[in-house]
Amino acid sequence: MTTILVTGGTGTLGRLVTERLREDGHEVRVLSRHTQPYAVDLREGGPGLDAAVAGVDTIVHCASSPRGGDEQAAAHLIAAARRAGVGHLVYISIVGVDRVPFGYYKSKLAVEKLVEESGLSWTVLRTTQFHDLLVQLFQALSKSPVVPLPAGVRDQPIEVTEVAGRLAELAVGAPAGRVEDMGGPEARSLESLARAYLKAAGRRRAMVNVPLWGKAYGAFRGGGHLTPERAVGKGTFEEYLAGRFGRGGRD
Template identity: 75%
Template structure:
């Protein structure tokens, strides 16, 4: 049995990683701002972070926010890991962080580089967007009578439970550096995903594709956030929707 710390362990992904590791017989510590006994704000660090990291064999770093602070949080975590003797540090990132110039993607890439240069044994897994995030985006767009979709953009959503399983597997292995990307089972156009959402939710909306400006939009139109050669996920968006709309 190994002892593994999961940062962001109460979130969508982190909670599933913790659940999977416990099911496999490992001792799991969950770190988040409100999860006792390891209630820690990673951006602040401090004695609570040192207690959380002390004696662990591996850290699965899932904590992240588009609101900023990821680099500072990663820096605090790396320093605590060094003080604790250097456990295996595993980080979940996003496919395309080096190709799509979004602010959040730049922050994720910066964290990758901090981890690579940390002197710790490390592993980085990049995945495509989770079904949950695509669902939330479509749900927001469907509030209007016309769903405005980015023209020429596709996505490759992946099942979050499958990503959790892969992270649990990697966490109990040796540091592997940058491992193969993990993508959902198929690349889907925005209208295709929108129609699947509308069918499942029982809504009717007109779809209108809109061309946008900017380098980030171009990066996504060029497929920088996709990994069709690594379509290893099994769960489809329709299966995800069936769980969200069981009466459908």
């Protein structure tokens, strides 16, 4: 039996990784800011972090925030892992972090480099966005009578349970470096995805495609965040919506 620490273990992905590993018989510690006995803010580090990693074989690093602090958090985690002699660090990243000059993507790429240069044995998996993130986006945009969408942008959403399964598999395997990306089953226009969301949520809204500007928008429009050659996901956006909203029901 392996002892595994999952950072961000109460989040959308981390919770599922934790459940999967425990089902497979592994001892799993959950690290988050508010969950005892390993309540630690990775951005601050401290003795609680050393206690969390002591005796751990593998760390699955799922904790992340678009609001910043990922690099500092990773540096603290890596330092603690070194002190504890952790044998394997698994990190979840995003497809396109090296191609799309978007702030959060830049931070994820910087953490990848910290992991690669950590001196630890490591594995990095990049995936496309989860279905839930698109729903959050469309919920926010549909608060107004007209839904504005970035013109010409597609997305390739993936089912988070599939990513959790892959991460759990990697966590109990040998360190593998940068593994093959995981993408959802199809790349579709944001307009198509938004239309599916509105139908499932029972909302009637007009949509307008808005041309934007900047290098990040250009990279998204060019598909830098997509991986059509690695469309290995099975669950579709409509299947996710059906499970979440039912047939035409509201969230």
